[in-house]
Amino acid sequence: MPISPDRLERVLNPKVIAVVGDKKASGYMWLNALKTFSGNLYSIQVDEKEIEGIAALGVPNFASLTQIPEPVDYVLCAVPRKIAPFIVKDCIAAKVGGVTLFTSGFAETGEDEGLALQDQIGALARDADLLLIGPNCMGIHNPGLGVRFHRDQPHGRSGNVGFISQSGTHGMHFSLVGATRGIYCSKLVSFGNGIILEAADYLDYLANDDATEIIGMYIEGARDGRRFVQALRAAAARKPVVIWKGGQTDAGSTAAQSHTASLASNKAVWDAIVRQAGAISVAGLDELVDVVHALQRTKPGRGNRVGLMAMTGGQSVALADSFAREGWQVPRFADATYAQLAEFFNVIGGSYQNPLDMAGTIMQDASTLDRLFDLMEADPNVDAVAMEISATFAAQRWEKNPQELETLIGSLRRFQERSDKPFVAALHPSYVEQAALNARDQLQAAGLPVFPSFERAANALAKSVALDPALHPARQSSGRKSPGRQSPGPNG
Amino acid sequence: MSDSVATIIAEARGAGRSLLSEVEAKAALGAAGVPVTTTRLATSPAQATAIAAELGYPVVLKVVSDTITHKSDIGGVELNLADAAAVEAAYARIQVAVEAAAGAAAFGGVSVQPLAAPGVEVIMGMTQDPQFGPVLMFGLGGVLVEVLKDVAFRVVPLEPHDAAEMIREIKGFPVLEGYRGADPADLAALESILLSLSAFATAHPEVQELDLNPILARADGATAVDARIVLTPA
DSSP states (O other), X not given: OOOOHHHHHXXXXXXXXXXXXXXXXXXXXXXXXXXXXXXXXXXXXXXXXXHHHHHHTTOOEESSGGGSSSOOSEEEEOOOTTTHHHHHHHHHHTTOSOEEEOOOOSGGGOSHHHHHHHHHHHHHHHHHTOOEEOSSSOEEEBGGGTBOSSTTSOOSOOXXXXXXXXXXXXXXXXXXXXXXXXXXXXXXXXXXXOSSSOHHHHHHHHHHOTTOSEEEEEESOOSSHXXXXXXXXXXXXXXXXXXXXXXXXXXXXXXXXXXXXXXXXXXXXXXXXXXXXXXXXXXXXXHHHHHHHHXXXXXXXXXXXXXXXXXXXHHHHXXXXXXXXXXXXXXXXXXXXXXXXXXXXXXXXXXXXXXXXXXXXXXXXXXHHHHHHHXXXXXXXXXXXXXXXXXXXXXXXXXXXXXXXXXXXXXXXXHHXXXXXXXXXXOOOXXXXXXXXXXXXXXXXXXXXXXXXXXXXXXXXXXXXXXOTTTOHHHHHSOOOOOOOOOOOTXX | OHHHHHHHHHHHHHTTOSBOOHHHHHHHHHHTTOOBOOOEEEXXXXXXXXXXXXXXXXXXXXXXXXXXXXXXGGTOEEEEEOSHHHHHHHHHHHHHXXXXXHOGGGOOOEEEEEOOOOOEEEEEEEEEETTTEEEEEXXXXXXXXXXXXXXXXXXXXXXXXXXXXXXXXXXXXXXXXXXGGOOOOOHHHHHHHHHHHXXXXXXXXXXXXXXXXXXXXXXXXXXXXXXXXXXXXX
């Protein structure tokens, strides 16, 4: 039964939150993470030994949800599993907007008591039409409202990525690692066992949520597979959906009497679903973050021919190989481009096939970088542009003269703004990791897409611009709007 | 069309079988708009030659059996039979070979069908995924499917662009485009079969698994020359 988006809207954008069962042994992790919550926060705890610590945090405590003097939009329940059914009943009595059961020890244990308790809770919630998230999950993160489940998650700013995760850890890592790459969530839900609200419900919501321009997800399985496929197709037709499917196996049906059944492994079928929906498949957290980063910061795709800008001969070869492996063509530039390059390009220790081997040119005169970008913009053989930024060469110079990095960023920003061609920068940390990280943060703060290796830049750009249009017609033709560039923020 | 398919399925179920014979499977798929070689059951050499004369020579004979899975492995298939004498001799050889390999009860007669015009061997199939329902497969067929596993899947129902994409997704696609001067295969015909199978799977949830292997893809169409249908447990 699909859930009305209005009801999820209330839960995911709460004004009043109650935490049930937080305790000292966990460092009052929930109340501490929710210190940044912009609305009213309450605690429910009946253990006298715990109440003192809760009072010290300045959070009003009550003995029961029904005693809270205002309607509660969102409940976080962290009680032991045997108590959980009683709290679910309280949630129903108090008519709360929804509840997350952090509590675990249910169907995921495979043992009878856990299964029975999950069935009991599911029946209670279904009968009362209670929006239940989980159990065995971390619940919601809404950074704009300061709703968090980890004390290092961002707050005070909202992003454009809606994230759905069957795993609490992967959801948490997306929000934490994403923030280092300038990625912030509109809403994030860790939904665990998903006995009431499941992936399709959150997909339906995020597909229609104006604050969400990109959807990311980690999923292991779908309870109602056909409904999931419908929800995924509908969502991917409206905005980019990036999926990390965990737990893939290559084994087909062992009872198969046909070739088809023996080859229809879980992995094969999931790959088909993702392709068919026009969503983007990724294999892990790094790739997920990379592709979202590229979707946020690059222009939509135009074709598969890339112009490459490297700093040395060896890196020219490595850059070209990395992009070729991801399906890019590295074409000859147009004759007009070569004619103009001949006027100013320093070929001593450099060359200008494609890639441009350009250190000798731009390190002598930084203004030549703008001219090179002009040529990339004008060249009809070039659909996208990728550039190496060499920390090995530049770290010491940036340290002595920070203006040099700012000048570089200025050139990149000007190109990014005036060109409709997707552009990415690759900044390998090399042996100067800290300097490279600082430079990355500055580049990111300027809104530039920057990746820690050629391979990751090539892959993220390929996946974000749907390099293989034969496999992603929906992403080319559905009229899906390209995601807005995220405004630069404190973390870049 | 669906009525005749439902009748075929009901008759097999009534006989306690979950595996349709080639003759039944082709009749069901033919009724669903899938081009198949006309295939009839013969339970005597005389009947086989009569059918062959009607369909036109050369013909192919295959054993009909409830128990044998890989017909050609045990001498249960005879190709390119040019006249009545060849059909009678082939009927006898198949019966002897099958009875020797699998016992007298395994021999249920032969299917008779015209020898199809040559083409690139492709496979299409359907299976019920426990989570997502029917999924379709496309790939290069014949024995290559088992070795290379160069196949693409889509979940039913397919849109026309899904059919077009899954054909182009396999690594072996250049073979269908007319590799080394060969005529390109009729891709529209292959796409049309995939869409017919999608509709067939939607209309008949009692079909658990289905293989069309091979389908011969020619420049002027495509024809399934073997078909296997497994029903869900009754």
